[in-house]
Amino acid sequence: MKENRIDKQKQPTFLMAVKKATISFFSFSPMILAVIGLVAIFQTYVTPSMLSEFFGHGVALDIFDGTFIGAISSGNGAISYVVAEGLKSHGVSTYALISFILAWTTLSFTHLPAEASVFGAKFTTYRNILTFLCTLIIAYLSVVTQGALL
Amino acid sequence: MKKIEFKGLKFLMVVVVIFIFLALFDFNNIPNILDKFTSMMYKIIPIFALVIAITALINYFLKPKQIMKYFGEDSGKKGVFYAIIGGVLSHGPMYAWYPMLDDMRKHGLKFGLIATFMYARAVKIPLLPFMIGLFGVTFTIVVNIYILIFAFLQGKIINILIKEEKNEISVSDRQK
Numbered sequence: 001m002k003e004n005r006i007d008k009q010k011q012p013t014f015l016m017a018v019k020k021a022t023i024s025f026f027s028f029s030p031m032i033l034a035v036i037g038l039v040a041i042f043q044t045y046v047t048p049s050m051l052s053e054f055f056g057h058g059v060a061l062d063i064f065d066g067t068f069i070g071a072i073s074s075g076n077g078a079i080s081y082v083v084a085e086g087l088k089s090h091g092v093s094t095y096a097l098i099s100f101i102l103a104w105t106t107l108s109f110t111h112l113p114a115e116a117s118v119f120g121a122k123f124t125t126y127r128n129i130l131t132f133l134c135t136l137i138i139a140y141l142s143v144v145t146q147g148a149l150l
Numbered sequence: 151m152k153k154i155e156f157k158g159l160k161f162l163m164v165v166v167v168i169f170i171f172l173a174l175f176d177f178n179n180i181p182n183i184l185d186k187f188t189s190m191m192y193k194i195i196p197i198f199a200l201v202i203a204i205t206a207l208i209n210y211f212l213k214p215k216q217i218m219k220y221f222g223e224d225s226g227k228k229g230v231f232y233a234i235i236g237g238v239l240s241h242g243p244m245y246a247w248y249p250m251l252d253d254m255r256k257h258g259l260k261f262g263l264i265a266t267f268m269y270a271r272a273v274k275i276p277l278l279p280f281m282i283g284l285f286g287v288t289f290t291i292v293v294n295i296y297i298l299i300f301a302f303l304q305g306k307i308i309n310i311l312i313k314e315e316k317n318e319i320s321v322s323d324r325q326k
Contacts, residue, residue, distance in 0.1 A: 045179075
């Protein structure tokens with residue numbers, strides 16, 4: 001039934017496709033404005049110097065802290081490298097730095113309400129838990145693998 | 151003309167309330183917040199245009215049946231490959247891609263491929279020089295290989311979790 005219905009759908013004209021894409025995008029504008037607003041508030045109140053105080057408590061905790069802090073921080077991916085550079089100069093470990101950068105780009109607490117309303121609470125919960133765990137594992141494995149290679 | 155159904159209005163209201171609260175109790179930081187907000191908006195506008203263009207091209211060139219073929223239940227290795235390439239090449243914040251993913255999901259895009267796409271975005275080609283500068287070439291290669299492996303694994307696990315839930319639901323429906 002579903003296949004037949006899909007088969008019967010006609011290919012839109014290019015103008016129709018652009019119109020549909022634009023309408024679809026603008027229907028998300030309140031959500032996008034909300035996320036940007038929340039990110040701006042977070043960036044104002046959470047500064048890099050505050051972040052560096054969380055590290056230096058052993059490999060396991062550093063990876064966990066890096067992932068957690070990366071997840072609560074938001075913004076352009078390039079900023080994560082600038083912050084990581086600053087954290088490195090404070091003696092923060094590679095484990096923490098890589099987990100921080102990975103979490104910054106793949107996890108974001110400020111995006112959670114938006115992600116849940118688009119893809120559903122279950123997918124958002126599964127994905128974020130898995131991403132959190134993957135980030136912890138990758139941070140550990142990467143440092144260990146590099147040590148074995150060099 | 152079809153009326154636009156706005157998404158995230160409640161979320162926006164919550165953020166507006168937080169903003170009003172901050173304006174009342176910490177007004178000094180408001181110019182800072184507004185400055186960050188406008189600078190992010192300026193940076194993101196070209197990405198919005200890119201997302202609209204890609205969505206329009208997908209709608210134009212791919213029929214729903216083709217989207218199901220490349221990204222649906224039976225998409226197989228090709229679907230994973232396209233999701234990874236898409237994730238690696240996509241720019242800007244994740245939320246800018248929600249409209250496109252939502253649109254494709256309505257045409258059969260698998261949840262597992264959304265997860266793969268989202269994690270593959272951790273490979274940032276334009277930022278690789280920063281990563282090399284910070285960690286060295288070997289470490290950068292190792293991390294990025296792991297990211298791609300785990301993007302694939304995450305997609306597989308999400309598919310299993312969501313498929314099992316669907317099966318449980320359909321079994322309980324049949325029992326009723």
